[in-house]
Amino acid sequence: MRERRKAHNNAIFLMLETLEPRALLSGVVPLAAPIRPPLIAALRVPLPLSPPLTITTRYGNELMIQGSPWGDQVLITQSGETLTIIANTITSTWPSPDSGLFVYGNGGGDNITIDASVTARVTVVDIGGIADKITANSLTTYVWADSIDIISGIGYINKVTVFDGGVSKAPGDHLAEPIDAGSTIVATSSLWGTGATENDINQGELADCYWLAPLASLAQQKPNELMSLAVDMGDGTYVVRLVNVNIFPNVIVYERVSNLLYTRGNNEFKAITQTPVWGLIFEKGYAYLRFRQNTYNSLGWGYALVSFTTLGYAATDTVLSTVIADSTLVSTIRTALAAHNGVVSQSFSTVPSDSPIHVSHAYSVYSVNADGTTITVRNPWGIDGAAWDANPNDGLLTLTITQFRAAFAKIDITN
16 A cells, blocks of 8 residues: 555656646645646637727818727828828828817727827817827817826817816716706807807897907907817817806816707897807806806806906906007007907997997907008907998998097907
């Protein structure tokens, strides 16, 4: 029996020496070899792979890339009027779109690069999910991302920690509709179109000229900067970046609103035909923020200076007293417009009977003529609002310096 056991132990020793020499060198002899599944068994469970991405158009002339949840790799370059898009190793070419390219990462830990060769307007939206890496090497790139994302390069960047009002980052979530919105329609037009212009602003029944005239002025003077303040999220919602001036220190807030447009009565923007819709979206975001009432009626009456501040621009308020010489007034406005600063004029509560300017109304200052004898302003209504010149439907009114001073109490200029 003892000889049989010894022979058996020798057999085990020889087997272990053959199969596990490293165990013997460590001075440990296992009683039994561990049972491990073959390596091929672990490879039978497929890892999620980044699928081909969907590239489509919307609103006629916007190009859109929809990402997946699986960590997409996207590189965009441009040659002439042709964009080359490499999305998850698949290459395609597209004509440069008039209204821009929108890349929606959908929060999957993406790596998105916009090459320096790109001159088309590109908007990258990657909010929610795990950290992404976004490289924006083009000045015409707009990035909307999470605060945890790694962003490098140039362009206009918004890093969102939270949305205002407790709104989540889940797709489609948004603030409640303004309680006095009345009937609404779904927006079917581009947010920015081919780019913001002052002619996109056409005020209606709401008494918020103090809000719309600064927007029109910024659209004329700083359209690229203005377009960094709002984005189409691609899920039926928009985000507007504003400054809450009701608390100190002032803080940036992100208002996320739905794509339902207000059409109550003589609607403020003729929303049924308004395109692009950015003016409506800014108005809707401010309806929530201004007094935290979430009503359009709360937008009634205000000051252009506060509006500029709410939009993120420091501004100065200059009263047009008789102490200021005509030449100083003209020089001040001309210098501001040359520097692409926003300029808004606000009228007196009474004006001369022959003036085309409406009382207690804000106008964006459009231009000063070459010899400094006239100033042209724009009515945010989008029409002149008075019989004054050959084109009553452009909103532009040209006044002599005397007429301007008789009608306007002050001007507000961004710094």
